[in-house]
Amino acid sequence: MTQSSSPATFSLRADQAVRRGPAVHFLADGVSVPAFEGESVAAALFASGWRELRRSPRDGAPRGMFCLMGSCQECLVWVGSRKLPSCQVPVAAGLEIETMAFREQRIG
Amino acid sequence: MAEAQTSSVDLVVIGAGPAGARAALRAQACGLDVLLVDENPDAGGQVWRPLPLGFSRAGDASPSPEAVQGDALRAEVRKSGVRCLFGHKVWNVGSGLRIDLIGPDGVVSWQPRAVLVATGTTERVLPFPGWTQPGVIGLAAATILLKSQNMLPGRRTLVAGTGPLLLAVANGILKAGGEVAAVLDLASRRDWLRTLPSLAARPDLLWQGAQWQIALRKAGVPVLYRHGIESVEAVAGGLRIRARQVDGAGAPVASASSRVFEADAVAAGHGLVPGTDVTRLLRARHRYDAARGGWIADADAEGRTSLAGVYVAGDGAGIAGAAAAGAHGEMAAVACAFDLGRLSARDHARERDRLSAQWRKPARFGRAMAGLMALKQGAVAGIPPATVVCRCEDVTRAEIDAAARDGARDVNQLKAWTRCGMGPCQGRTCSDVAGALLAAHVGSREAAGCFTGRAPLRPVSLAEVAGDYTYADIPIPKAAPL
Amino acid sequence: MSDTSRSSAGYDAVVIGGGVMGCSTALHLAQGGMRVAVVDRGPLCREASGVNAGTLTLHMTRAALVPYAMRAWQMWMDAEKWLGMGVLATHVPGLTLAFTEAECELVELRAKARREYGAPIEVITPARAREIEPGVHPGLLKAGYCDIDGFASAYLTGRAFRHALVGAGVDVIENAAVESIDSGDAGHTVRFSAASGRASLKAARIVLAGGVWIENMLAWLGVQIPIKVLINQLIVTERIRPVMRTVLSVANGLLSLKQFANGTVLIGGGWQGEGDRDRGGLEARPQNLVGNMRLAAYAVPALAEARIARIWLGLEAETADAMPIIGDVPGVPRAFVVGSAHSGYTSGPFMGRIMAQHILGQQPDLPLFDPARLLGMPMPGA
Numbered sequence: 015m016t017q018s019s020s021p022a023t024f025s026l027r028a029d030q031a032v033r034r035g036p037a038v039h040f041l042a043d044g045v046s047v048p049a050f051e052g053e054s055v056a057a058a059l060f061a062s063g064w065r066e067l068r069r070s071p072r073d074g075a076p077r078g079m080f081c082l083m084g085s086c087q088e089c090l091v092w093v094g095s096r097k098l099p100s101c102q103v104p105v106a107a108g109l110e111i112e113t114m115a116f117r118e119q120r121i122g
Numbered sequence: 123m124a125e126a127q128t129s130s131v132d133l134v135v136i137g138a139g140p141a142g143a144r145a146a147l148r149a150q151a152c153g154l155d156v157l158l159v160d161e162n163p164d165a166g167g168q169v170w171r172p173l174p175l176g177f178s179r180a181g182d183a184s185p186s187p188e189a190v191q192g193d194a195l196r197a198e199v200r201k202s203g204v205r206c207l208f209g210h211k212v213w214n215v216g217s218g219l220r221i222d223l224i225g226p227d228g229v230v231s232w233q234p235r236a237v238l239v240a241t242g243t244t245e246r247v248l249p250f251p252g253w254t255q256p257g258v259i260g261l262a263a264a265t266i267l268l269k270s271q272n273m274l275p276g277r278r279t280l281v282a283g284t285g286p287l288l289l290a291v292a293n294g295i296l297k298a299g300g301e302v303a304a305v306l307d308l309a310s311r312r313d314w315l316r317t318l319p320s321l322a323a324r325p326d327l328l329w330q331g332a333q334w335q336i337a338l339r340k341a342g343v344p345v346l347y348r349h350g351i352e353s354v355e356a357v358a359g360g361l362r363i364r365a366r367q368v369d370g371a372g373a374p375v376a377s378a379s380s381r382v383f384e385a386d387a388v389a390a391g392h393g394l395v396p397g398t399d400v401t402r403l404l405r406a407r408h409r410y411d412a413a414r415g416g417w418i419a420d421a422d423a424e425g426r427t428s429l430a431g432v433y434v435a436g437d438g439a440g441i442a443g444a445a446a447a448g449a450h451g452e453m454a455a456v457a458c459a460f461d462l463g464r465l466s467a468r469d470h471a472r473e474r475d476r477l478s479a480q481w482r483k484p485a486r487f488g489r490a491m492a493g494l495m496a497l498k499q500g501a502v503a504g505i506p507p508a509t510v511v512c513r514c515e516d517v518t519r520a521e522i523d524a525a526a527r528d529g530a531r532d533v534n535q536l537k538a539w540t541r542c543g544m545g546p547c548q549g550r551t552c553s554d555v556a557g558a559l560l561a562a563h564v565g566s567r568e569a570a571g572c573f574t575g576r577a578p579l580r581p582v583s584l585a586e587v588a589g590d591y592t593y594a595d596i597p598i599p600k601a602a603p604l
Numbered sequence: 605m606s607d608t609s610r611s612s613a614g615y616d617a618v619v620i621g622g623g624v625m626g627c628s629t630a631l632h633l634a635q636g637g638m639r640v641a642v643v644d645r646g647p648l649c650r651e652a653s654g655v656n657a658g659t660l661t662l663h664m665t666r667a668a669l670v671p672y673a674m675r676a677w678q679m680w681m682d683a684e685k686w687l688g689m690g691v692l693a694t695h696v697p698g699l700t701l702a703f704t705e706a707e708c709e710l711v712e713l714r715a716k717a718r719r720e721y722g723a724p725i726e727v728i729t730p731a732r733a734r735e736i737e738p739g740v741h742p743g744l745l746k747a748g749y750c751d752i753d754g755f756a757s758a759y760l761t762g763r764a765f766r767h768a769l770v771g772a773g774v775d776v777i778e779n780a781a782v783e784s785i786d787s788g789d790a791g792h793t794v795r796f797s798a799a800s801g802r803a804s805l806k807a808a809r810i811v812l813a814g815g816v817w818i819e820n821m822l823a824w825l826g827v828q829i830p831i832k833v834l835i836n837q838l839i840v841t842e843r844i845r846p847v848m849r850t851v852l853s854v855a856n857g858l859l860s861l862k863q864f865a866n867g868t869v870l871i872g873g874g875w876q877g878e879g880d881r882d883r884g885g886l887e888a889r890p891q892n893l894v895g896n897m898r899l900a901a902y903a904v905p906a907l908a909e910a911r912i913a914r915i916w917l918g919l920e921a922e923t924a925d926a927m928p929i930i931g932d933v934p935g936v937p938r939a940f941v942v943g944s945a946h947s948g949y950t951s952g953p954f955m956g957r958i959m960a961q962h963i964l965g966q967q968p969d970l971p972l973f974d975p976a977r978l979l980g981m982p983m984p985g986a
Binding site: 071089095096097118121 | 651842843845867908
């Protein structure tokens, strides 16, 4: 998990032209992440400084969201028993997601 | 499916973007029973994405043209009563055109008499060392992030690649309060000037382009033509990007020195690749057309493919831009209605000619932009050997070249020998570049071919397909002999 | 392509069909001193040999073929030694599973039949099976266990054989479709067409190794032997966490399941799709996909969450008595045929060896399967 180290917390959210939905929290790997209802999980994680979502299969290199349209399969997360591109998962209050490595380590 | 009901309909339109939505509306107007499907929650495709549910427009600035067009299209679809299945993934299309979908309630199948494929494009990103880093996203991806999620890729973003999205993204970032480290364009100013005639009918776009240039200059953003990314590396606090000069083919100019930029995000994209998953699965005939984005279904001007009952429209049929996509979608719908006997020859001819005229000018512009975005062979040649090409399987350029030297003659053999294209993205991210790399060995893109289409069209889980069952529900055919 | 001098002098043997059996035959012939060419209408090992499930099991091999499969199993495990390049052949035990009383009987029957031919298969309790394979369904009633089992990555086969054949001096002629064969006392003329045009090869001997197309090839020589075509569906998942560590099958013969080192799980079992000999595999049958997946997710419940990356089809050959066709082509001198071993990938390398031994005039390690027996034998259910 790569957290932003910027102290004055520059917000990646651009609110000039939109009013976001309700502010909510969702759980990612057991960690509470602030977000807004309706945002994609990938974007919400990205905005909170959480850019690494998985490791590549052979080289173990860090990977994160890439195409943002559900094609590249880089931003996959577990939502219950389903593995979904997080760029296609909308944030809702009470949502719980797990990254690939976290679930694998949890299940053992 | 064994238990799932299969419902009948005249036409299924796959993809509810500018082409597909308009096609569905037109088909319904022609009296066809239509079903419009899309994996997204609403119509609009990639270019006219709706705001996330719960968001609303605010602020003093008037909505962008895309927002207006997208909202209008969605309203029209809703008002028309066209049957829609949003949030559903098409995972298979049978040779008899049966469409198998997975949605929130499980599997559902539809049996149409015809299928109209309007699945748009995916983005092409030419690999460079460091392109798989978190924080490096596509250019079209950055557009989606800015326009739909209303989010910046970073506090300071480097924008690189080719095509009209470069300036759009750079300006979107500035408008959203971010910084742009630089804009790197593989094209030259002259390449851009050559597109001017196509813009003659779009003074609004010319004006917008000029405004964007001014804004970038005002913000002190370096705009480097004939430049590409040499490498991106993670450093303390962000990313360090090395930029290098390239020639007309996109190949690095050896003598030139590189420039270094610091940023915390990179948005890089080198064009769009038509989505041919469905038509390849159906084994329609395809042809390679670099100016249209790459491999496309071989289709007539109205979108009829080599398979009866299968039509293509929009950028997925060959890039001509969002503005032309609607007319193309309508043309294909009209052709389908005629072919299904629901339109007289006279009406068909009249509509076809009218829509064709409507399509011509925006297509001219769209194709000029497609020309800017076409794959640059020199840029492919410049990919260093150790660079990952297939992201899903970590297959490098060196491994692809080695397989070619060992005798791999087409991309399917390359796939078997290297696993390139065997991952969950099913080759969508790597196939164009892999094909270009192999073409250098075997002589042409045609010789290198394209990946054989396979179900599922998107990854689906066993649970999703299998549904609820007991052991007794498993239909056991005759057992094998002893 | 051979140079002019070679083609005028001719080959000692031309093998038609570059799958495992054809390639293995060619390699052993070349090692035996012959001048050999392999011709295939496509790239090497891209039909059944490249797209099968790669199962190296005795559980699902015909009982009478167990001795052949055991020898071939060792050849696959040693592939790097004699091919120079491996196919990631992996030795793991194999379990064949019973979930119903009827299947329990089948497990006993099949184990006994194979033991008679030398397979070290024992019937074990579900508790013991779960020790060996913890991920198996708790409803397991009985299992057959064999230590000699495993799998290979079939898609690597072409590259490995190509390497070995070229290294052995065999002429590999790919993307060249044989159209006819003229056979006479002076030998054979094999006519083919390729992108560069039509050409022919002269051969003292020909070996028909065309898998499901052996029926067509025999017809070129005026011999009628029907070969049944099975259109097998295969399913592979994306990489997932380790969920199994053996090769699994079900006693009714309708499931093959394995997880590769890279984490992908391959699901097979001979469920039939649409296709035929002329057009190849066309598409899967949805109810058969559902059936295969249900069986897989039943046997290993953790598979339910796995996402499918790809579904494809492979053509498998079967003779009228479900035994291989390996030996002399009836009535045609110096013409041979090798194929239709059912689970042919498993035993392929060894079948090629005994074919070559026979052609070289040596005593084959194990008996061949006389093609003449199939003359006039009706295909069951035809």
